[in-house]
Amino acid sequence: MSADTVPDAPAEAGTLGFVMLVHDAFDRAAQVARHWADRGCPVTIHVDRKVRPRDHRPFREGLRGHPLIRFSRRVKVEWGTWSLVEATQVAAESLLAAHPEVRHVFLASGSCLPLRPVEELRAYLDAHPRTDFIESVTTEEVTWTVDGLERERFTLRFPFSWRRQRRLFDRYVELQRRLGLRRRVPAAIAPHLGSQWWCLTRQTLTAILQAPDRAEMDRYFRRVWIPDEAYFQTLARRYATSIESRSLTLAKFDVQGKPHIFYDDHLQLLERSDCFVARKIWPRAGRLYDHFLALPPGAVRPREPNPGKIDRVFSRANVRREQGRPGLVNQGRMPSPWWDGARTCAPYAVLSGFDDLYVDFEGWLARRVGGRVHGHLFHPDRAEFAGGETVAPGCIPDSAALRDYRPEQFLANLLWSTRGERQCFQFGPGDQQRIRGSLLWDRNCTLAVVSGAWAVRLFHENRDFAELRAEAARLQQVELSFLAELRAPWVKARTHVWTLADYLEGPMEKLQNVLGELTARDPRRLTEVPAMRDLDGFGRFLQTLRNQGMKPVVTGDVPVEPTEGATRSERPARPTVIR
Structure with missing residues (x-):
């Protein structure tokens, strides 16, 4: 449902809080966390438990004295598993308990970078106090997943790690398909998928975290593949009164499902998106951090976030990455002998x-x-x-x-x-x-x-x-x-x-x-x-x-x-x- 068609109630007193999931590039994560906290936004940080103490301790000590920055209990996180959802739950509960004035919770990563002054994001959310911004689409409507697991990620079991136990993962999926094994989807939910990065209202997030059947929901999603793209996206549909099915974070992916990384020469491209936050930023992109973290309030004319304005650039980039330039290849991408693309650059x-x-x-x-x-x-x-x-x-x-x-x-x-x-x-x-x-x-x-x-x-x-x-x-x-x-x-x-x-x-x-x-x-x-x-x-x-x-x-x-x-x-x- 669009927030433009369903008017929100007048803005009440409240503020914006951030949950950050961090596992590397601690200097940049500290820079962004301090940027948000210095402007009145409480920040709760979750650091992957796999991070060594010698890497984590200086990061924590450097932010310890800030009154609006706190650290949550640590969870050992692995991509594509329940641990990502658990880390988000732990950090969100810590933020909500410590700051009852928070009305919207914005989920970000350590590689995220604000593209617009935080005052503009707060004003935008004040204009939509009851709206949840989370990409949430049914499995029948998804066209962006890679490797074919859309509905099956909710009906099969995934006890093996896709990254560490790829062969066991693939064989167990094939075995379940052959035997016709299916998990029962709880009747209380309709599976939805979407981007991991969201901005939820306190009411919706609290309803998810304090639901009477949370144990049952957690137990079910614990065996869903890549649950961080399904858990909040599905449960938000149970409790939200107004959902904008889009993320306020700019995140683009290539043809293999890997995130695009933004570098210094993407500055003008990021400005054109009008998004509030972008990921994934290269840690050494000093020009991007220096430019966007120094923007004063009002530096950007208020606009609706519109990542579609730069979709054409990313579409061309994906085609270029997949097909290359006609007649130009390199040792990292040599076409097969009967590749159907142009082998030369000109007639x-x-x-x-x-x-x-x-x-x-x-x-x-x-x-x-x-x-x-x-x-x-x-x-x-x-x-x-x-x-x-x-x-x-x-x-x-x-x-x-x-x-x-x-x-x-x-x-x-x-x-x-x-x-x-x-x-x-x-x-x-x-x-x-x-x-x-x-x-x-x-x-x-x-x-x-x-x-x-x-x-x-x-x-x-x-x-x-x-x-x-x-x-x-x-x-x-x-x-x-x-x-x-x-x-x-x-x-x-x-x-x-x-x-x-x-x-x-x-x-x-x-x-x-x-x-x-x-x-x-x-x-x-x-x-x-x-x-x-x-x-x-x-x-x-x-x-x-x-x-x-x-x-x-x-x-x-x-x-x-x-x-x-x-x-x-x-x-x-x-x-x-x-x-």
């Missing part, structure tokens, strides 16, 4: 066979499309960077050994170091092939293949024909495997594939299509074309390979003798217009 083109067909194809393409047009980046001997460079931007050497150690990361680093420039490189069956799967899986990749074009290069080599035949057989075997992968359903790259025979039937049109992919912003028609290598006698060369027992299937059906008007000297000097 690039891979051309196969074009440099075999054309003279100085790389230079012509660089003039036409701009950017960097590399040679065979995965040549067995070295990476052929654009312009013959031996070291590419990003201090990437042309060493084949370093490149082949991590070929996917080599390409990703090269594209990242030259981002902002269009990248193209040549690739063929004579290159190192380990990169193929990464290319075909990458959405940023545009792949244009003229299969069998390597035969043109062999045709122009002055070698023993037996060697040429063996090399042709090897290259064809590699390319057949590559072409089979190109037809796989998992391919995400944009592909264009022609046999050599198909390409030679209309080279201008095919080349125009390739350039259209590379220069989408400037799809001008070709006015200059690279010189094609001399193909006179090429058909007879392929036939000789067949005669020698090697069938070049990837080239397509290239005629033995050129058709009339198809020789190089008879080709038109100007390109035809493609409509």
